[in-house]
Amino acid sequence: MKIWCDRANNQRVAWHCRSHPETAESNAYAEVFQLQRSFIGTSPVHVPTVADIQVVTRRPADERPAVILLELPNRHLGCQTYPYDDLVQISRLCRAANIRLHLDGARLWEIQPFYNRPFADLARLFDSVYVSLYKGLRGTVGCVLASSDAAFMAEAALxxxxxxxxxxxxxxxxxxCERAFNLNIGTFERKWRKMCAVAAAIVQATKDFTTSDGRPIVYFTPEVPTCCQVHTHIRGVTRERLAAARDEVERDLGLSVFPWTLPSPFMHELDPDWVLVNGDPLAVQGMDQYFEWSITDKNVDIPDAVFAQGWRAIVTVLFA
Amino acid sequence: MKIWCDRANNQRVAWHCRSHPETAESNAYAEVFQLQRSFIGTSPVHVPTVADIQVVTRRPADERPAVILLELPNRHLGCQTYPYDDLVQISRLCRAANIRLHLDGARLWEIQPFYNRPFADLARLFDSVYVSLYKGLRGTVGCVLASSDAAFMAEAALxxxxxxxxxxxxxxxxxxCERAFNLNIGTFERKWRKMCAVAAAIVQATKDFTTSDGRPIVYFTPEVPTCCQVHTHIRGVTRERLAAARDEVERDLGLSVFPWTLPSPFMHELDPDWVLVNGDPLAVQGMDQYFEWSITDKNVDIPDAVFAQGWRAIVTVLFA
Known part of the structure; x- marks a missing residue:
């Protein structure tokens, strides 16, 4: 981002409020690089749309960001992602507006089966691409920054x-990481299909448990997983009660369903200058829990019915 | 440095012109942290003296640096270092002038035997201490920043x-690094003594080879090593001729004396605003070579006479 900004002599950057620079880097963009950030999108719980991007690209040239970051998929939104045709349009809009487009593709390996296209088809829509070598690939730690702009890469090395x-x-x-890449690359289609099957089985197994106004206690975001990683939510229960139910199931059935949960969906953590839409008082009170999880080579061979059995047992303990 | 500067609301820092931030960090102090650097010391080839520090501490308060960095020992000066009593005086001067003192102790493990005191005696003279876990310790990579100021450490983590x-x-x-620490800690006294013996043997073996004005062809800086790392210089020979002589000795005797050399002693690389003292035209023309080397667990058991034999063979090829 810094390099694109310096080239444009424009320190403005933009991303969604639930993107990585906002949640995991202790404001490095401002503290280290003095970049000025604005948010894109109209919802804190959905990725930006083409129309959201157009709002930015239609600004006067001296108010536009030098660069937009898209997180593909967006981890904090349960790996929500962009339809491919939207990406093509976003890319076109940015190029026409002289805005660089940077891909935070920390989970690009995981999301590629969703697009059913070569990685190159995705990467070429962006000016620069970041990919992680741990996470889904399960390397120790590390990442790669890529661009077809050799001068950009030389400056990145500096x-x-x-x-x-x-x-x-x-x-x-x-x-x-090379070892991990060789072990895991090409396995993400299967892990995604497995996640979809497991999510459907869990929803089916817990469908009789609903809130007083008829909403399901257990649900997924996205409803249909985009890749092998997803968020599972549990409505109307405190973290402590949920943990107690989990421990009881683990003791009785020997099934370890999840390690811990967080209040969902972060409404109270959002930046104050963000317009809160769909604000949910339950979430602010911590009565809606979620956890982030993945299908990996460690759990891909567990039958769907086992996942379903564990979840049904937990909601039975809580709500039967 | 950044943290101390922010606390003092003063972005001025100072170090010797051959210190690590000047030679290995691509101007990170200015480019990342917008710090304003000045040099301390009156010679590009000697570490600063107590008098040099006093020049800085006697400046008006609003012209003093917030922090001074000392490299102990100074790698680029052949691991020259400061007498302990000078360090005590420097520390006292800085505290009286409200200047923080940061130790670049990348080779603190190596230099400690020179002082024949516990590490703590050295560290307590400084406000913050950096030590390397590779180099002499031979870990993979990594370092530790230490300070008894807990708030400072929390900010460093951020x-x-x-x-x-x-x-x-x-x-x-x-x-x-823990493995490497356990293997190498406590071995540096022996490696330093060995380096002193080897240097003396090399000087003795090559003492008949001198320049036309009587200076030795082969010499060491410092003349007596301060630790297991030192610079060896060879006068009046180009890099190419020296490499050819080295290869000839390797072929004939099976002794690999050094891998490569650099023009010495960096006069032409110094910052333009540095006052060049003792400028040596030979050095600028690249007719004086040097290389940096250490006694490690790989070469500590080679007899002194073998080092001496190799060096004598090289100068014989070149100057006999």
């Missing part, structure tokens, strides 16, 4: 050094 | 995150 990194010292994790 | 690092992801190198 900034890597300035920020305390150095390729020469990365060899232990690179070796491990 | 900046570590902002700059892309994270303790959680450092576990592979930390495990390896």
């Amino acid at each position: 900034w890597q050094r300035r920020l305390g990194g150095w390729m020469v010292t990365s060899y232990p994790v690179l070796i491990d | 900046w570590q995150r902002r700059l892309g690092g994270w303790m959680v992801t450092s576990y592979p190198v930390l495990i390896d």
Whole structure:
């Protein structure tokens, strides 16, 4: 982002309020690079639309960001992602408006089966691409920044050094990441299909449990998983009660369903200058829990019925 | 440095012109942190003296740096270091002038035997201490920042995150560094004594080879090593001729004396605003070579006479 901004002599950047620079980097964009951030999108719980991007690209040239970051998929929104045709349109809008488009593709490996296209078809819509080598690939730690702009890459290497990194010292994790890449690449279609089947089985197994106004106690965002990672929500229960039910199921059935949950869906954590739409008082009171989880090589072979059995047991303990 | 500067609301920092932030960080202090650097010391080839520090501490309060960095020992000066009593005086001067003192102790493990005192005696003279876990310790990569100021350490952790690092992801190198620490700590006194013996043997073996004005062809900086790392210089020879002589000795005797050399002593690389003292035209023309090397667990058991034999063979090829 810094490099694109410097090239444009424009320190404005834009992303969705639930993107990685907002949630995991302690305001590095401002504290380290003095970038000025604005949010794109009209909902804190949905990824930006083409129309949302158009609002930005139609600003006067001296008010536009130098670069827009898209997180593909968006982790904090349960791996919601963009339809491919929307991406094509967003890319076209940005190029026409002279805005660089940066891909936070930390989970690009995981989301590629959703698009059923080569990685290159996705990458070429962006000016620069970040991909993670751990997460789904299960390397130790590490990532790759890619661009077809050689001068950009040379400048990125200079900034890597300035920020305390150095390729020469990365060899232990690179070796491990190559191993992990070779083990896991090509496995994400199967893991996604498995996640879809497991989610459907859990919804089916818990469908008799609803709130007083008829909403399901257990639900997924997105409703149909986009990849092997998803959010599972449990309505109307505190973290403590849910943890107690989980422990009881683990004791009785030997099934460990999840490690811990968070209040959902972050409404109270959102930046104050964000327009809260669909505000849910239950969420603010911590009465709606969720957890983030994935199908990995560790759980992909567990039968769908086992997942369903565990969840049914938990909601039975809580609500029967 | 950044944290101390922010606390003092003063972005001025100071160090010697051959310190690490000047030679290995691509101007990160200015490009990332907008710090304003000045140099301390009156010679590009000697570490600052107490008098040099006093020049800084006697400046008006609004012209003083917030923090001074000392490199102990100074790698680029052949691991020259400061007498302990000078360090005590420097520390006292800085505290009286309200200037923080930061230790770049990348080679603190190596230099400690020179002082024949516990590490704590050295560390307590400084407000913050950096030590490396590779280099002499031979870990994979990594370092530790230490201070008895807990708020400082918490802020350092925040900046570590902002700059892309994270303790959680450092576990592979930390495990390896602990192994390396346990293997190498306590070995540096022996390696230093060995370096002193080897240097003396090399000087003795090559003492008949001098320049036309009587200066030795082969010499060391410092003349007596301060630790297991030192610079060896060779006068009046180009890099190419020296490499050819080295290869000839390797072929004939099976002794690999050094891998490559650099023009010495960096006069032409110094910052333009540095006052060049003792400028040596030979150095600028690249007719004086040097290389940096260490006694490690790989070469500590090679007899002194073998080092001496190799060097004598090289200068014989070149100057006999």
